Amino acid sequence: MNHNSIERFMNSAKERNSEFMENISSENSNIIEVSHLIKKFGDITAVDDISFSIRRGDIFAFLGPNGAGKTTTIKMLTTLLKPTSGKILIDGSNPATHQDKIRRSFGIVFQDPSLDDELTALENMEFHGCLYRVPKDIRRQRIEELLKFVELWDRRKDLVKTFSGGMSRRLEVARGLIHHPKILFLDEPTLGLDPQTRNHIWTHITQLNKQENMTVFLTTHYMEEAEKIARTIAIIDHGKIIAQGTSAKLKEQTGAPTLEEAFLKLTGTSIRKESADVLDRMRMGRRLWRRKRG
Numbered sequence: 001m002n003h004n005s006i007e008r009f010m011n012s013a014k015e016r017n018s019e020f021m022e023n024i025s026s027e028n029s030n031i032i033e034v035s036h037l038i039k040k041f042g043d044i045t046a047v048d049d050i051s052f053s054i055r056r057g058d059i060f061a062f063l064g065p066n067g068a069g070k071t072t073t074i075k076m077l078t079t080l081l082k083p084t085s086g087k088i089l090i091d092g093s094n095p096a097t098h099q100d101k102i103r104r105s106f107g108i109v110f111q112d113p114s115l116d117d118e119l120t121a122l123e124n125m126e127f128h129g130c131l132y133r134v135p136k137d138i139r140r141q142r143i144e145e146l147l148k149f150v151e152l153w154d155r156r157k158d159l160v161k162t163f164s165g166g167m168s169r170r171l172e173v174a175r176g177l178i179h180h181p182k183i184l185f186l187d188e189p190t191l192g193l194d195p196q197t198r199n200h201i202w203t204h205i206t207q208l209n210k211q212e213n214m215t216v217f218l219t220t221h222y223m224e225e226a227e228k229i230a231r232t233i234a235i236i237d238h239g240k241i242i243a244q245g246t247s248a249k250l251k252e253q254t255g256a257p258t259l260e261e262a263f264l265k266l267t268g269t270s271i272r273k274e275s276a277d278v279l280d281r282m283r284m285g286r287r288l289w290r291r292k293r294g
């Protein structure tokens with residue numbers, strides 16, 4: 001081997017090694033990797049070149065005012081929307097090319113209620129279990145486990161339309177977990193619920209995170225919730241991530257005593273006092289209405 005070929009050999013070995021190390025590190029630590037992600041709707045840039053990664057087993061809160069681009073990001077991560085450009089890896093795979101594999105790897109609680117009101121809690125669970133092809137015996141057992149876990153087993157034969165907002169939300173969480181997902185996406189799961197019910201839901205979620213090392217990706221309007229349960233936070237405003245880190249780091253960076261105030265300093269708007277858009281007011285109304293009935 002002459003000098004040049006040795007150098008070439010060394011360089012290609014170095015390259016292979018760094019590729020290998022990259023794969024290893026994404027296998028072991030980051031379950032979600034996003035780089036330079038962009039989504040445009042016509043002239044609107046809903047998500048504007050965002051990059052972040054989430055470690056396996058983390059509880060990650062994605063915070064931002066209405067219209068910041070949170071739901072659009074979740075939709076891209078969960079194969080429901082195609083990015084305009086950028087790269088996404090979920091558990092090492094690309095959602096655009098491994099749709100089925102990725103869909104099996106996560107559960108999702110959508111921003112808008114998505115249960116069938118005319119079915120019972122049990123029927124909603126059964127239907128979802130069939131969609132995910134969970135075998136019958138395992139399905140039965142898993143449904144019982146989950147409904148007990150969210151404290152709805154006694155109400156399993158009742159129609160969902162008789163449920164309160166909080167009960168419906170808990171059922172949606174249980175439904176999202178039927179196939180043992182590695183990641184749970186929660187888009188505003190507690191919007192419009194009373195503090196006690198919100199607490200109840202987060203207790204269940206943190207318990208699952210601990211027991212099964214399930215990664216949680218959540219969005220919420222309630223800063224004190226994020227501060228309490230999230231280990232990592234990213235703040236998005238006008239489609240851009242403007243800060244990320246632990247709650248302690250964000251408070252230190254802004255010199256604010258609470259996450260709520262840190263958010264205010266970073267975005268210039270309060271996440272709660274800002275007037276909700278029409279769609280959000282409708283969502284609130286709908287959930288309050290469900291709660292009154294239940």
Ligand SMILES: Nc1ncnc2c1ncn2[C@@H]1O[C@H](COP(=O)(O)OP(=O)(O)O)[C@@H](O)[C@H]1O
Nearest residue numbers: 041044046064065066067068069070071072073
């Ligand atoms: N399907 C769509 N067509 C056009 N604009 C959209 C669509 N979905 C979202 N948007 C716009 O993209 C921006 C981000 O929306 P969204 O991701 O829902 O924000 P968030 O969930 O943070 O409230 C908003 O300006 C919204 O109006």
Ligand SMILES: [Mg+2]
Nearest residue numbers: 070071072111
């Ligand atoms: Mg949203």
